[in-house]
Amino acid sequence: MEFIQRKVYFQLKEHLDKPEISLVLGPRQSGKTTIMKKLQWELEKKGRSCVFLNLDVVEDRSFFDSQHALIDLIKGRTGKKGVFVFIDEISRLKNAGLFLKGLYDLKTGYKFIVSGSGALELRADVLEPLTGRKKIFYCLPLSFSEFAAYKFDISSNNFEQLTSDLDKKLTVHFRKRQRLIGEYFSFGGYPRVVLAETEKEKREVLREIYSSYLEKDIGFLLGVEKEEAFVNLVRILASQVGNLVNRAELSVTLGLNERTIKKYLYFLEKTFVISMVKPFFRNARKELTKLPKVYFLDLGFLWLARGILPTANQTMNGGVFENAGFLRLREFDFLKQIRFWRTKSGAEVDFVVFSEKTGNPVPVEIKLMAKKGRGRGMMSFIKKYQPEKSFIYFLRGKDRKEKDGFNVEKGEVCLLPYHFLPVIE
Numbered sequence: 001m002e003f004i005q006r007k008v009y010f011q012l013k014e015h016l017d018k019p020e021i022s023l024v025l026g027p028r029q030s031g032k033t034t035i036m037k038k039l040q041w042e043l044e045k046k047g048r049s050c051v052f053l054n055l056d057v058v059e060d061r062s063f064f065d066s067q068h069a070l071i072d073l074i075k076g077r078t079g080k081k082g083v084f085v086f087i088d089e090i091s092r093l094k095n096a097g098l099f100l101k102g103l104y105d106l107k108t109g110y111k112f113i114v115s116g117s118g119a120l121e122l123r124a125d126v127l128e129p130l131t132g133r134k135k136i137f138y139c140l141p142l143s144f145s146e147f148a149a150y151k152f153d154i155s156s157n158n159f160e161q162l163t164s165d166l167d168k169k170l171t172v173h174f175r176k177r178q179r180l181i182g183e184y185f186s187f188g189g190y191p192r193v194v195l196a197e198t199e200k201e202k203r204e205v206l207r208e209i210y211s212s213y214l215e216k217d218i219g220f221l222l223g224v225e226k227e228e229a230f231v232n233l234v235r236i237l238a239s240q241v242g243n244l245v246n247r248a249e250l251s252v253t254l255g256l257n258e259r260t261i262k263k264y265l266y267f268l269e270k271t272f273v274i275s276m277v278k279p280f281f282r283n284a285r286k287e288l289t290k291l292p293k294v295y296f297l298d299l300g301f302l303w304l305a306r307g308i309l310p311t312a313n314q315t316m317n318g319g320v321f322e323n324a325g326f327l328r329l330r331e332f333d334f335l336k337q338i339r340f341w342r343t344k345s346g347a348e349v350d351f352v353v354f355s356e357k358t359g360n361p362v363p364v365e366i367k368l369m370a371k372k373g374r375g376r377g378m379m380s381f382i383k384k385y386q387p388e389k390s391f392i393y394f395l396r397g398k399d400r401k402e403k404d405g406f407n408v409e410k411g412e413v414c415l416l417p418y419h420f421l422p423v424i425e
Contacts, residue, residue: 004150004191007331008139009035010159015135016043016084016111021104023130024115026139027272028217029209031191032115035139036086039113049078051085055092064093067102074110081109090126091116097126104133115139117217117271140272141298142189143331144324148180148419150194163421170419177419181395185324186314188300202300203309210304217271229254233264237274237294238305242322242350244291245276272297277326280339280352280361293340295326316395318368322350324418325366325393329353331421347380355388357425363390364422370397370415378413389414391422 008024012035015022024032033054040050051074053060063073074083090096096116103112116126127134142150149162152169156162170177187193187202190209196202218230232254237245245265251258268274276292296302302323303310329338329351336354341347341363351364363381370392382390390413397415416422 002195003034003038004031004142004146004194005155005159005162006031006035006139006142006146007159008137009038011137012039012113013042015137016113018135019111021100021130021134022111022113022137023134024113024137024139026115026117027141028117028212029190029192030139030141030272032139033088034191036088036113036115040084040086043084049080049083051077051083052088053086054088056089061092064099067099067106070103071106071108071110074108083110085110085112087112087114089116090114097129100126101129101133104130138272140189141301142191142194144181144184144189144328144419145331145421147184147189147194148177151180152176167420181418182313185299185316185320186303186310186312188298188302190298190300193300199312206300206304206310210301213271213273218267229256230264230267233261234268234273234305235307237268238296238302240319241295241302242293242319245294246291273301275326275330277338277340277351280341295323297327299324299327316368318366321368321395322366325364326351328393328418328421329364332424341377341381343380345380348377349381352381353424355424358388360387361385362387362422362424365392367392367394368396370394370417382413389422389424391416393418393422 012022012024016039024036026032037052040052043050053063055061055064063070074085090100093099100112100114103110145163145166148170149166152166152173154162154165154169156165187206190206192205192209193202196205214227214231218227233250236250236253247258247261247265250256250261254261256264265274265276269276273296275295275297277295278292279290296305299320300310302320303314308314326338332353334353335356336359339352341349341352349363350366352361353364354361363378363385365375365378375392378390378392381387392413392415394415395418414422
């Protein structure tokens, strides 16, 4: 079994000895089942007892008539305590939340690792009963770090070492680095797409993922009444990544009421297609708008939503690269959500992240070309908030390398190439 080491894989390994249910959520074909199978294999190799059940399989589903029926099955297969029970596609089970709550409250001594599709987050009857009984792990399309580490054939016992080894490879291997950036920007990070060997195969897999999402998650699971309008909404959002999302304008364009637009945007977020970034402000009178900006969680999906079948080294524009920069920043798992900044006078910074030590804002601009100078938006932000660090992410141009992994002095702006993550402490 070909396996891509993921951050969520290491996170799940660390949680295996915790009593709470490990709940893995993510879109279809994002690698949830593969990760669970890998963990099962590793545990069994150590002599630990495991049971793996998939609710997509009718035969397995028959064991979920009651909690006690499932427990009897586990006992019958293992005859032991301390069993690791993997349950794949819990979304298929009605009243899944109450069922899992009952299992946990029985104090069986079993460890449950459970996966569900994005639609699971739309069901309050699943997550609310599990309050205090579960920890959620998100399995999304591969980040650039995960993608590049796999392509360089880097493996490790922890994610920190893996990314450290990757930084060294990316620094030394310029040509391969450029090829990998081009491939990731063109086809994104869905595991099956990454594993596909030819460009043609990558496009076919992407199309399958895209159509499967629209037909199954949206058409069937969510019961969207006007599928054509929903598809058009996705296309419009893809054409304006990095721009403000105005529900009133979308309502007029699509002929839908604002309530429906709001519901569809919620669907898209909860099924891991888009992420809405809210504005940062401390003075609501002077700093503009409550409107969010929109970004896609996979670049290959973004191209298809635009009606474009990507090719190797797809032509990049500012909006798509800004989306790529957003995905890079998401690798940090910041305590505070990523924001953007815009004033009534028109000054803007693409992203604002926050130091986890001080809570202070750190501005990040995304530029296709590295240029000298800070720009009006960055200068305005620095003058107003006096951040300790500021970064400009760029795709093409010469980077200014500082010591200690791009550490910069207070008030200084660091030009940062895409393959490096900024040092934000």
